[in-house]
Amino acid sequence: MQSALATDHEKRTQAERTALSDARMLDAAVALICERGSAGTTLKDVGERAGYSRGLASYRFGNKGGLFAFIIRSIGDDWLKELRRAVQDKVGLEAIEAAADAHYRFIVEGSDAIRAFYVLWFDSIGPDPELQRVVANIHERRRRDVVAWIESGVAAGRIRPGVDRRGVAEQFCAAIIGIVYQWLVAPDAHEHLRALHESLKHHTALALEAGST
Amino acid sequence: MQSALATDHEKRTQAERTALSDARMLDAAVALICERGSAGTTLKDVGERAGYSRGLASYRFGNKGGLFAFIIRSIGDDWLKELRRAVQDKVGLEAIEAAADAHYRFIVEGSDAIRAFYVLWFDSIGPDPELQRVVANIHERRRRDVVAWIESGVAAGRIRPGVDRRGVAEQFCAAIIGIVYQWLVAPDAHEHLRALHESLKHHTALALEAGST
DNA sequence: GTTTCACTTGCTTGTTGCAAACAAGTAAAT
DNA sequence: ATTTACTTGTTTGCAACAAGCAAGTGAAAC
Numbered sequence: 001m002q003s004a005l006a007t008d009h010e011k012r013t014q015a016e017r018t019a020l021s022d023a024r025m026l027d028a029a030v031a032l033i034c035e036r037g038s039a040g041t042t043l044k045d046v047g048e049r050a051g052y053s054r055g056l057a058s059y060r061f062g063n064k065g066g067l068f069a070f071i072i073r074s075i076g077d078d079w080l081k082e083l084r085r086a087v088q089d090k091v092g093l094e095a096i097e098a099a100a101d102a103h104y105r106f107i108v109e110g111s112d113a114i115r116a117f118y119v120l121w122f123d124s125i126g127p128d129p130e131l132q133r134v135v136a137n138i139h140e141r142r143r144r145d146v147v148a149w150i151e152s153g154v155a156a157g158r159i160r161p162g163v164d165r166r167g168v169a170e171q172f173c174a175a176i177i178g179i180v181y182q183w184l185v186a187p188d189a190h191e192h193l194r195a196l197h198e199s200l201k202h203h204t205a206l207a208l209e210a211g212s213t
Numbered sequence: 214m215q216s217a218l219a220t221d222h223e224k225r226t227q228a229e230r231t232a233l234s235d236a237r238m239l240d241a242a243v244a245l246i247c248e249r250g251s252a253g254t255t256l257k258d259v260g261e262r263a264g265y266s267r268g269l270a271s272y273r274f275g276n277k278g279g280l281f282a283f284i285i286r287s288i289g290d291d292w293l294k295e296l297r298r299a300v301q302d303k304v305g306l307e308a309i310e311a312a313a314d315a316h317y318r319f320i321v322e323g324s325d326a327i328r329a330f331y332v333l334w335f336d337s338i339g340p341d342p343e344l345q346r347v348v349a350n351i352h353e354r355r356r357r358d359v360v361a362w363i364e365s366g367v368a369a370g371r372i373r374p375g376v377d378r379r380g381v382a383e384q385f386c387a388a389i390i391g392i393v394y395q396w397l398v399a400p401d402a403h404e405h406l407r408a409l410h411e412s413l414k415h416h417t418a419l420a421l422e423a424g425s426t
Numbered sequence: 427g428t429t430t431c432a433c434t435t436g437c438t439t440g441t442t443g444c445a446a447a448c449a450a451g452t453a454a455a456t
Numbered sequence: 457a458t459t460t461a462c463t464t465g466t467t468t469g470c471a472a473c474a475a476g477c478a479a480g481t482g483a484a485a486c
Contacts, residue, residue, distance in 0.1 A: 011455090012454095012455085013455075013456090014455055014456080014459090014460060014461070017454085017455085017460090017461060017462090018460090018461070021461080035340075036340055037338070037339035037341075038339070039339060040340060042444085042445055042446085043446070043447090044444085044445060045445095052462070052463085053462065053463045053464075054445095054463085054464090055447095055448095055462080055463060055465095056461090056462060056463080058447065058448080059461085059462070059463085060461095060462095062447085063447075064446080119338055122335045122394070125250070125332055125335055125394070125397040125398060126250035126251070126252055126253070126332075127249055127253060128250075132398065136398065139398075167408055167412060168412075170395075170405070170408070170412075171388075171409060171412045171413070171416070173391070174391030174392050174394070174395055174409055175384075175387060175388050175391050177390065177391040177394045177395075178387030178388050178389065178391035178392075178394075179387050181335070181338070181387070181390045181391075181394075182383075182387055182390075184338040185337060185338060185345065185348075185349065185352075192383070195380055195383070196383060196384060196387055199380060199381075199383075199420075200384070202420075203384070203416045203419065203420060206416065206419045207412075207415075207416060207419075225480090227434085227436070227479085227480055227481075230435090230437090230479085230480085231435085234436080234437085255469090255470060256470080256471070257469090257470065257471085260437095265438085266437065266438045266439075267438085267439090267470095268437075268438060268439070268472095268473095269436085269438080271471070271472065271473080272436085272437070272438085272473095273436090273437090275472090276471075276472075277471080427486100428486085429484105429485085429486075430483100430484090430485075430486090431483095431484090431485100432481105432483095432484100433481080433482090434479105434481075434482100435478100435479085435480075435481090436477105436478085436479075437477085437478080437479090438476085438477075439475085439476080439477095440473105440475080440476095441472100441473085441474080442471100442472085442474105443471090444470090444471085444472105445468105445469090445470090445471105446467100446468085446469085447466100447467085447468085448465105448468105449466080449467100450463100450464085450465080450466100451462105451463080451464075451465090452461105452462085452463070452464090453461085453462080454461070454462090455458100455459085455460075455461085456457100456458080456459075
């Protein structure tokens with residue numbers, strides 16, 4: 001029941017207490033967002049579902065935007081790492097294809113965390129400036145990764161140097177967003193999603209081989 | 214000041230009254246959604262901004278989901294027509310390229326209506342079933358249009374018959390959604406958006422010529 | 427043809443319940 | 457003891473609904 005790193009025990013350092021309540025509220029918020037969407041998720045419920053008082057989420061995160069930014073940061077960081085891990089040291093098109101494959105696997109695997117992450121991602125079109133900043137930041141990092149993969153392919157002589165790195169990367173990222181949207185509205189259409197990812201890989205390959213765009 | 218179709222006059226038929234209040238509330242809601250996002254838009258403000266009471270929007274649309282569904286339907290219908298008008302009787306790739314061009318023009322033109330429309334579009338990932346239905350419906354109609362354009366190109370012998378019509382159409386629509394997302398987070402990056410649309414046309418052309426996907 | 431009256435429909439105001447936000451307090455760690 | 461984690465009390469504001477008021481409608485009576 002009780003593990004080495006305090007799971008249920010009493011005496012905890014202050015840092016451990018906040019880390020624990022943060023983690024529990026993160027879980028609670030993810031579950032609630034999946035159940036009721038971001039608008040239907042209340043700070044009160046997040047606190048209570050995490051096993052605390054109605055006020056804790058408000059106190060910790062200040063407001064809904066603060067909570068959402070925290071969630072995006074937490075999950076987004078993990079996930080960028082996961083994607084990079086999946087790509088490992090592949091270069092060029094292979095790296096991009098590995099990323100696309102990993103993306104497909106992650107979403108059909110259907111973890112609540114990723115779903116909540118993307119639900120909040122689409123909230124970033126709202127007026128909350130903090131959320132906008134955090135998502136824009138992740139977006140930019142993701143795009144940079146893709147540019148770097150293309151770059152590595154060029155460096156390895158496997159992609160012609162004339163290619164528009166940033167253009168292709170942006171197209172790729174935009175397509176991913178489009179696919180994610182489709183996943184969110186129809187999470188179980190795995191075959192459809194697989195086809196979209198395959199098609200994306202195919203089109204990206206064409207863009208990196210052929211033409212001048 | 215007073216036109217033939219009662220603009221500011223007194224005596225109105227009941228149907229005219231509702232049509233007028235609907236139109237005014239639509240305008241008000243569009244403006245509010247652009248200013249504050251969908252979550253920040255209150256039924257109270259919609260009613261009052263339209264020049265009525267705080268309660269009217271609630272009474273007319275029942276709840277926020279009802280209002281949003283009404284907006285999507287109103288603007289979405291208009292817009293599908295506009296897109297079709299832009300495509301006219303073009304066939305195959307030309308039709309798709311015309312649609313992409315029109316799409317680009319519409320969004321950089323930056324009408325509040327289209328922005329509000331797409332903001333609500335992304336709300337459809339939330340739990341509101343009515344909104345989901347309405348958006349899914351528009352999405353499906355749009356996809357059908359694209360399939361029909363491809364079909365017409367095949368019929369005209371300008372696209373090879375083996376092409377995966379639905380697959381390419383879905384890829385196209387997914388990419389449009391991705392582009393729209395980028396527009397919503399950075400509305401003024403016209404050159405970037407132009408490049409994304411150009412790239413989309415290019416990739417779609419490749420998909421319709423080459424390969425088997 | 428116009429007046430009247432029963433009825434419908436558009437709209438407003440009153441009320442309740444709930445969540446966000448913040449302040450002030452309590453308990454636990456340092 | 458003092459800082460820090462967390463809770464509880466309170467205010468404000470919106471959604472949702474109900475009850476009422478006012479404007480429009482249609483048909484019978486005159």
